[in-house]
Amino acid sequence: xxxxxxxxxxxxxxxxxxxxxxxxxxxxxxxxxxxxxxxxxxxxxxxxxxxxxxxxxxxxxxxxxxxxxxxxxxxxxxxxxxxxxxxxxxxxxxxxxxxxxxxxxxxxxxxxxxxxxxxxxxxxxxxxxxxxxxxxxxxxxxxxxxxxxxxxxxxxxxxxxxxxxxxxxxxxxxxxxxxxxxxxxxxxxxxxxxxxxxxxxxxxxxxxxxxxxxxxxxxxxxxxxxxxxxxxxxxxxxxxxxxxxxxxxxxxxxxxxxxxxxxxxxxxxxxxxxxxxxxxxxxxxxxxxxxxxxxxxxxxxxxxxxxxxxxxxxxxxxxxxxxxxxxxxxxxxxxxxxxxxxxxxxxxxxxxxxxxxxxxxxxxxxxxxxxxxxxxxxxxxxxxxxxxxxxxxxxxxxxxxxxxxxxxxxxxxxxxxxxxxxxxxxxxxxxxxxxxxxxxxxxxxxxxxxxxxxxxxxxxxxxxxxxxxxxxxxxxxxxxxxxxxxxxxxxxxxxxxxxxx
Numbered sequence: 361x362x363x364x365x366x367x368x369x370x371x372x373x374x375x376x377x378x379x380x381x382x383x384x385x386x387x388x389x390x391x392x393x394x395x396x397x398x399x400x401x402x403x404x405x406x407x408x409x410x411x412x413x414x415x416x417x418x419x420x421x422x423x424x425x426x427x428x429x430x431x432x433x434x435x436x437x438x439x440x441x442x443x444x445x446x447x448x449x450x451x452x453x454x455x456x457x458x459x460x461x462x463x464x465x466x467x468x469x470x471x472x473x474x475x476x477x478x479x480x481x482x483x484x485x486x487x488x489x490x491x492x493x494x495x496x497x498x499x500x501x502x503x504x505x506x507x508x509x510x511x512x513x514x515x516x517x518x519x520x521x522x523x524x525x526x527x528x529x530x531x532x533x534x535x536x537x538x539x540x541x542x543x544x545x546x547x548x549x550x551x552x553x554x555x556x557x558x559x560x561x562x563x564x565x566x567x568x569x570x571x572x573x574x575x576x577x578x579x580x581x582x583x584x585x586x587x588x589x590x591x592x593x594x595x596x597x598x599x600x601x602x603x604x605x606x607x608x609x610x611x612x613x614x615x616x617x618x619x620x621x622x623x624x625x626x627x628x629x630x631x632x633x634x635x636x637x638x639x640x641x642x643x644x645x646x647x648x649x650x651x652x653x654x655x656x657x658x659x660x661x662x663x664x665x666x667x668x669x670x671x672x673x674x675x676x677x678x679x680x681x682x683x684x685x686x687x688x689x690x691x692x693x694x695x696x697x698x699x700x701x702x703x704x705x706x707x708x709x710x711x712x713x714x715x716x717x718x719x720x721x722x723x724x725x726x727x728x729x730x731x732x733x734x735x736x737x738x739x740x741x742x743x744x745x746x747x748x749x750x751x752x753x754x755x756x757x758x759x760x761x762x763x764x765x766x767x768x769x770x771x772x773x774x775x776x777x778x779x780x781x782x783x784x785x786x787x788x789x790x791x792x793x794x795x796x797x798x799x800x801x802x803x804x805x806x807x808x809x810x811x812x813x814x815x816x817x818x819x820x821x822x823x824x825x826x827x828x829x830x831x832x833x834x835x836x837x838x839x840x841x842x843x844x845x846x847x848x849x850x851x852x853x854x855x856x857x858x859x860x861x
Contacts, residue, residue, distance in 0.1 A: 366472060366691035370462045377410040377463075382555050384413045384579060385562045387426035388572025393579065394418040400555055403469035403699040403706075403735045404690060412555050415580035417588035420547065423576040424594040427518035427545040430573030435515050435543040439493045446490035446541060448568040453483040453533075456564060460529055463556045465690040468525060469699035469735065472691050474653055475527075482533035482561075488817045489541040489837070496542050496838050499845075506854030513842040515543030516620065517596040520589040522582075522610075523558070524601045525551035525701050526656040532561055535599045536575065538837035548577045549589055551602075553702050555579050582606065590614045597840065600624065601658075603755070604781075604826045622830035622840050624658065624822060626755040627783030630776040631661035632798065634769075635669040637788035638810070643674070645812040646761070647681055649786065651739050654697055655759035658827075659784040659806070659813045663752055664763040665775050671765045675724065675743055678763070682725040685739045685759075697759055699734040706735035709758035712751055713740065721745040721762070747775045755781070769794060777803045783823035784813065805831075 361369075381397065383390040393413030400409045413419075434442075453460070460479040465472050499511030521535045528550060539546050550558035562577045578585055590598050590613035597620035600610050607623040614621055631649065633642050649661040666674050690698030700706045706729075713727045722744040730736030739759040742751050751762045766772040776785060785804035789795050799807045805823040808814065815821070820831035830840055 361693060363689060363692040366462060366693075369458070370466055370691065373459050373463055374409065374466065377556060381411040382413060382559045382579060384415050384419055384423070385559070385566075385575075385577045386419065386423045387429075387576065388566060391419065391422070395580065395584070398552065400467065400553070401702070402466050403701055404466060405733050406735075409467065409556070412552070412579050415549075415578040415585045417584060419578045419580070420549075420585055420588040420592060423547040423578050424518060424520075424589075424592045426573040426576050427547050428594045430571060431515075431518050431545045434540075434545055434571065434574050437543075439496065442541065442543065443490045443493040445569055446486050446493065446537065449565050449570065450483040450486035450490065452564045452568045453486065454480065456560065457483070460557055460560055462691070463560065464527075464529055464554070465698070467554045467556045468528065468701055469690055470527065470654060470656075471695045471698045472693060473695070475690075478527050478530040481530045485530070485533040485537045485817070489537040492538075492835075492838070493541040496842065506851055508849040508851055510847050510849070512845050512847070513838065514845055516841055516843050518545045518547065518594055519597045519599065519841065520592070520595045521546055521548045522586055522589065522598065522600045522602065523548070523550050525554040527653065528554045529557035529561065531601050532558055534832065535601070536561070538832070539599070539841050540570075540574065542838050542841035544841050545574045546576065547589060547595060548575065549585055550577065550579060552579060552581055587613055590619065591617065593617050596620065597622070599840070604828075607828060620840065622832070623828040624830075624832065625783070625826060625828040626757070626781060627658045627660070627823065627827050628663060628753065628755055628779045628781045629659060629661050629784040629786070629804070630663045630665050630802075631786035632665045632766075632772050632776060632788065633667060633670070633674060634772070634787075634789040634791070634794065635667040636790045638790065639670065639674060639677075641810070642788040643677055643681065645786065645788070646678065647685075649812050650761045651682070651685055651697060651759045654700060655739075656701065656757055661784070661786050662756060662761060663747075663776075663779075664761055665766050665772050666763060667772075668765045668767050671763075675741075675763055679724045679741055682739050682741050682761075687730050687736055687738060697739055699730075699736045700758060701735070703735060705757070706737065709737055709756055709760065712754075712756050712760060716742045716745075716749070716751045719745075719749045719751065721749060721751060724763075726759075747778050753779060769798065773798060773801050777801075780826040781823070782825035783827035784808075786812070
């Protein structure tokens with residue numbers, strides 16, 4: 361497909377949004393927002409896409425009640441039937457994958473080469489958790505003298521899910537699929553900056569046979585709809601993906617109703633390259649993990665910690681490669697970096713260009729804006745930096761890498777852990793003993809050795825420190841969306857103490 365082919369196909373997909381907008385979906389019915397509408401704008405050329413229903417606490421209340429009413433039947437549906445339903449949703453996602461990818465690119469600015477895969481990842485999420493639905497309630501047999509003790513799990517109830525704007529479709533499926541597989545019903549509030557594919561997902565799910573009210577979508581702003589979602593007494597848990605400051609608010613807002621909270625938050629993730637590493641592969645991974653997805657992802661390796669023995673060579677090769685990264689229209693198959701999501705975020709990212717030079721760092725590549733037609737920036741590399749600089753401590757969330765040298769293993773670990781965040785880490789070395797030592801002491805929830813972020817769905821995903829709490833993936837997702845229940849059956853050996861003789 362060429363750029364012109366993709367633009368032609370996109371035009372047909374956008375026509376329906378421009379005609380009817382994006383409405384809320386509550387209890388299987390389209391609903392206008394009680395707050396009116398707001399516009400969603402493409403970062404590609406700053407053009408209006410469509411109007412979106414502006415949900416408020418009133419809409420959240422209606423959605424929570426719909427999810428509450430739908431919960432008993434969905435909870436009691438046999439697991440095999442729930443599994444079949446999720447498989448049908450996965451098949452429907454695959455059938456509409458190109459539509460999803462094109463809308464996502466236009467709504468977020470992400471390059472098509474990545475979003476085409478992200479749509480299929482959404483289908484993979486549904487298939488994986490469909491396969492786990494049969495065993496979601498499985499427990500343990502834990503006998504004790506006089507008692508046969510067994511455990512089981514039951515779905516926690518209706519839940520709220522708040523998803524971000526960077527890869528919205530895939531991350532929505534990542535949260536919603538296990539909730540549905542567990543037997544929970546959902547109220548989903550997508551990010552207001554990227555609402556299109558959340559609408560596609562609820563349509564796809566209901567067209568595949570998902571009962572009305574099992575998945576509800578309410579658009580709106582965090583300070584109103586998001587707050588109401590976190591405070592609503594009918595919702596038993598909140599799963600959130602986003603920045604750390606918002607995660608703290610969610611914990612406070614959910615406290616009065618004792619909500620279970622899962623937070624997947626930000627990161628300032630180190631990639632540590634030792635002198636004995638395979639430098640060509642390490643270079644590929646360093647570049648991929650910060651400059652793909654526009655640098656707008658929580659697991660991006662935004663701090664390069666490089667052994668002083670190879671620093672000059674590695675940074676020189678890195679600079680050359682960064683300068684060759686293609687920035688352009690996201691629907692152009694050759695594009696590697698598209699525009700940033702919105703004007704406010706564009707201003708935030710580009711503000712670090714001046715911050716870096718004022719702190720004494722060198723702009724080795726990039727450090728400038730791109731095509732003014734949209735929110736484009738050049739991929740940027742800062743060198744001659746130290747870990748105390750803002751560019752090394754703050755989550756920029758764009759295609760911006762800060763390089764810092766280290767002299768030995770102890771210093772590398774000290775620098776890596778010297779941050780408020782602890783989401784991911786990447787280690788490059790051919791010394792197995794060193795890899796074991798470093799990964800043991802590195803303060804991060806997820807670490808990859810001699811690899812980029814390769815997501816394996818059965819493994820736990822989540823961070824430490826300011827990067828969040830809780831884990832997704834495999835059985836860890838069910839631990840969040842389900843309650844453990846213990847049942848003790850007395851046997852003939854059990855003696856009950858007698859009182860009042």
